[in-house]
Amino acid sequence: MSSINVKIEFGGGLELLFSNQRSHRVSIPAKVPLSSKPEDAEKSPEDKPADITYLMYWLRDNLLKEREELFIENGSVRPGILVLVNDTDWELEGEGEYAIQEGDEIVFISTLHGG
């Protein structure tokens, strides 16, 4: 099974949920089940390219150390967390459905911490 390498950055206090480490390099499967949520994966045998929604659950299951509810809400990134794909607002890239490419850099920044 082929995999893709992704660079992950956390900022704005979100890194506190991920061992207080801002930068991570991860390797995720290139093709994933149609339902990104691991809990539903068996029910959806078809494949799709790994997208940001899949990555979000992957990060939850592999890197997140505490308080999932501060990262994921209702199957998406919690409102108030900004996501950038190669330095572009993910709202311009299809949000959770953006299909991740080899070498992409995905940045998650919380806006919810102190002013």
Place this chain on the structure above:
Amino acid sequence: MPPRNCALCDKARAIVKRPKTGQQICKDCFFHVFETEVHNTITEAQLFKPGDRVAIGASGGKDSTVLAYVMKALNDRYQYGLELFLLSIDEGITGYRDDSLETVKRNQQQYDMPLKILSYDELYGWTMDAIVSQVGKKNNCTFCGVFRRQALDRGAAMLNVDHIVTGHNADDIAETVLMNIMRGDIARLGRCTSICTQGEDTIKRSKPFKYAYEKEIVMYAYFKKLDYFSTECIYSPDAYRGHARVFLKDLEAARPSAIIDIIHSGEAFEIKEEVKATQKIQQTCKRCGYMSSNELCKACSLLEGLERGVPQAAITDRARKKLASEGGASENLRTIPYFQRPGALPPTAIVP
């Protein structure tokens, strides 16, 4: 999705979607519109005049860091003629404020602005760590809020400035509108959307980011690679505000204009004169000279409670009665230094 060109210049690739307008714009246009909107907010409200000495309330967090950067840029670009200062309050919270103050010190170098740090310890003789060890984590936000407000004014007086700008953004203001509605605090609802507050005897305070979305402030800091500190206060955060914030973020996710719409709704409320009249008349605290609606200002009442070992005195009636039954304040009670507004005449008599 194919890359899209900027809706404004049609040359560069769009990198951000503006929450206020839905426009997709490039990095340079984003910097330009963000800064220009703040400039327009400042000029329309006529916040400054040439020669003003202005302190930026700096916490090391995203909002005040971006505010310092943008204020400096606009002051240079449009020749406001302001003298800018950074003013930080050190609440004395180990592991939180000491780290964020390091950020402010770096900002001082980066932005080349004089920095004044005033600590609770210096002003009140109590750090927040010490206060929390006495009052616990339940009511400590009351102490911190009252002490910070007065500390900012006193720090401003020490810098001899007559105007403090703070990093409150559109999300903060919309959140406050919601909270005031939910609490039925109509008098505050009428005031909370004003860009500038100045009572008769207070130092002017204003919010140049009143219409700036948090999302854009964070994006701006990210693309400019500004150095800021982000972590939650280690003592219990304001739970009520937390709920309002989550609600607001959910609204924004469904309809991004919600934030600006709530601010406009807040501005459109007309508060009846009777409600306004319930606000107490301002006087001067008989102990420290700070403006107050009672004989003693809130900070002096809280401080007296702490000093006499009845820290709830200014919060609950029961504790207040206990304090009163023990008689008046003793001679050697620690008090806050007498407050003098910049430019104001010194008090004619020194009040004990």
